[in-house]
Amino acid sequence: MGAQLRVYKRRIRSVTATKKITKAMEMIAASRVVKAQRKVAASTPYATELTRAVTAVGTGSNTKHPLTTQAETVTRSAVLLLTSDRGLAGAFNSNAIKAAEQLTERLEREGKEVDVYIVGRRGVAHYNFRERKIAESWSGFTDEPTYADAKKVAAPLIEAIETETAEGGVDELHIVYTEFVSMMTQQALDARLLPLSLEEVAQEAAPKGEILPLYDFEPSAEDVLDALLPRYVESRIYNALLQSAASKHAATRRAMKSATDNAGELIETLSRLANAARQAEITQEISEIVGGSAALADATAGSDR
């Protein structure tokens, strides 16, 4: 076999192996998207009920709570950025990071200090590489987040917002995550989680102008709100984590699908080249034989004369 042909054959083999791997990753990601979507759906009843309850307390009483009151001057904000632990997901992480950076820039233009909290190794690596400060980070659960993980993330954030700004607390909490719109569309977006604007929550809970009943609070409206709001924040973070996980798997699936397609194309091109090389080799061999025998025939004809 000619040298060139051997090189082509070797490349085809290696691309075929790569294609098998990306194909497998694509299928794994596809099954995980479905699982993650199911988890989002399973967490919806809790979130809906909780939103209803928060609205009921918020509108049914004029209780003031640090989690719902807007500070007069906001000096420090916290930004929670949700990324994934692993790459191979196209632009998934860079989109989320870009959204977080735009938000940070906007907040800093408004004269606020920004504390960054990050979930996922990718985001942490990005910030560490640029030697930026991270207030706190978590990783290891981004593929399949559980409610306990959301609690873990929410705890220091709620604590920071309850602390006075002068003592290192924050006045606002923003969250940047990737919304799972559909299998093909995922969108990085930012949302203000705290302070909670009860009007917005109310609109979410009862869009048709449904009137909420006058509740009896047990033990008291303040205590109920005290207990409800952290749960609400946790449930929102949990939902964001789940959506982010579903988006990540969808992005991985798409990235791996195009990798598989590209590998297929590459194999085709390489096979064509290999065939041409083999044909050229054969042609050359034939012409060598023909040329050789012609020379031989000429030589014998000459000696006969």
Place this chain on the structure above:
Amino acid sequence: MAAELHVALVAADREVWSGQATLVVARTTSGDIGVMPGHQPLLGVLESGPVTIRTSEGGTVIAAVHGGFISFADDKLSLLAEIAELSDEIDVQRAERALERAKGDDDASAERRAEVRLRAATAR
């Protein structure tokens, strides 16, 4: 037919139980509370504890609930909990082991959780 409650017991990551009931007894921070159809709209904070639901068919559903709320309006009752387990889902031996461990570690909240689980499991 007597009035009925529509009950939904929802944990953070799944719906645990839902159906019709005639009476729900739960423990709020200020004491046990029983809710029957026609109760005044109510929103309360639950203690870790067992919740008893008497279903319309005459059966009883018992669940261990941690860190939750009870909300009731228009004969619809929702029990929200971070963690909720039906009594027949609870593994008694595991709960006992968890209780032992919690006692050993002096972890009061874990001990309480395990105790509630055990109580709910043995009440069935």
